[in-house]
Amino acid sequence: MQRVLEKLWYQYLEESEPSQSLDEKIALNMIAEADKKLRNGLNDEQIKLLDEYVELWGDMCNIQRKESFIKGVRFATKYLLEATE
Numbered sequence: 001m002q003r004v005l006e007k008l009w010y011q012y013l014e015e016s017e018p019s020q021s022l023d024e025k026i027a028l029n030m031i032a033e034a035d036k037k038l039r040n041g042l043n044d045e046q047i048k049l050l051d052e053y054v055e056l057w058g059d060m061c062n063i064q065r066k067e068s069f070i071k072g073v074r075f076a077t078k079y080l081l082e083a084t085e
Helices: 002-015 022-040 044-084
Strands: none
Touching: 002 044, 022 044
C-alpha cells in the first residue's frame, strides 16, 4: 500500500502546476533577501556549509510533504469507507 501511495504522490507532483499565492511570493522574496545579506558576510567555507544546510533542509521538507500527502490519502480513504457504511 505504501508503494501505491508513493506512486500516487509522484504522479501528483508531475501533474500539479506550480502556483504560488501572494503570501508565498512575498515570503520567497524575503527569504531571497535574507539569503543574499547572509551570504555577503560569509567566507567560502561558510557559504559551502550554508548551501549544504539549505539542501538538507529542502530534502527534509520534501520528505515531510510526501508523508503528509500519504497520511491525508489514508485519512480520506478511511473517512469515505466509514461514510459509505
